[in-house]
Amino acid sequence: MTNKNAMDAPFIQEMMDITQIMWRNGWDERNGGNISYRLDKDEVAKYLDLNDVKRSIELEFPVKELANEYFIVTGSGKFFKNIQKNPEDTLAVVKVAEDGMSIDLLWGLVNGGRPTSELASHFMSHIERLKIDENHRVIMHCHTTNVIAMTFVHDPSPKAFTKTLWKMCTECIVVFPEGVSLLPWMVPGSNAIGEATAKEMKDHRLVIWPHHGIFGTGESLDDAFSLIETAEKAAEVYMLVASHHSGEIKQTITDEELQELADAFGVVPNPNYL
């Protein structure tokens, strides 16, 4: 028995807040979007009994690199709209088993179900980001309207796409100097898209899935959210400009000005892009 109260856990409250904001932004219609957030064992232990495993869930891909790591994740088929009012049905706190072949459910998904259908993309991306950043915590996926729109009308090369985003809002190059990556269109929910996403996560924190949405990463929910928010804002400006009656950009931030920005803010733009 435990007298700990899971609902006091800041990581559960944070997930309730951020998913509600994302839904209100129109980024997570129906069951669209998913989040996984790596947690400190000691933090989890303050609110949950680590020995009280509700059930074990098999994985379709091994993640030995994440053995014994704790995560809070959104549930497969659950609606972001409903997480705030029903977190125990829609979220899950899990621990990856020692052999990386299954996860133990410690809290949530009380009405059954599994973690997000995009767990392969999430876990494979966590593995890559942790190699680069030991403070890495969050993988966030959502259906940002204007980023999706832009993938229909813009050159899909990562270089061209990045440079347009950088030029739509002055601070973009400072927020994501490494630029964005884009995959080819792929079937979601598969190990193949997971592998392709994780590969791009080695040197980008934003990976766009054309005609679908975006993946962002960071050291906190705020970090990943604000990265996505910045790219989506730039895409929104682009879509406003692109639908202007003349369809023609009269002036923009030049390549030289992008370099000036980078120098002024002390960031190094991706040399493949600028």
Ligand code: 2HA
């Ligand atoms: O969970 O967003 O990509 C629904 C999705 C799948």
Ligand code: ZN
């Ligand atoms: Zn999606």
